[in-house]
Amino acid sequence: xxxxxxxxxxxxxxxxxxxxxxxxxxxxxxxxxxxxxxxxxxxxxxxxxxxxxxxxxxxxxxxxxxxxxxxx
Numbered sequence: 001x002x003x004x005x006x007x008x009x010x011x012x013x014x015x016x017x018x019x020x021x022x023x024x025x026x027x028x029x030x031x032x033x034x035x036x037x038x039x040x041x042x043x044x045x046x047x048x049x050x051x052x053x054x055x056x057x058x059x060x061x062x063x064x065x066x067x068x069x070x071x072x
Contacts, residue, residue, distance in 0.1 A: 007054045008045065012038035016045075016052050026067030035064045044068075 007013065012022045015038075022036040022045055036045040036052070046055040046063075060068050 002054070008038055008043040009041035011040040012043055012045065021045075021047065021052075026064050028063050031063060033063075035060055035067055 004013065008022075015022055022038040022043075024047075025035045025037055027034050031046075032049065034047040035055070036047055037043070038045070044055045044057060044060045045052050046060075055063075057068075
């Protein structure tokens with residue numbers, strides 16, 4: 001498991017810490033989560049009710065296919 005300091009970049013971590021958020025791309029009702037992406041480093045984040053964590057681009061494509069169109 002990665003430490004907080006190893007996730008995303010300083011900009012996107014700071015946004016979460018201050019109540020802001022990276023750009024929201026969409027929602028997955030079944031997962032009760034939102035998908036976000038940092039404009040600076042490109043990291044994908046999944047926001048749950050109480051916390052946010054990074055998500056791989058492969059998982060983002062699986063869980064948010066309507067919001068993330070990529071070829072794997």
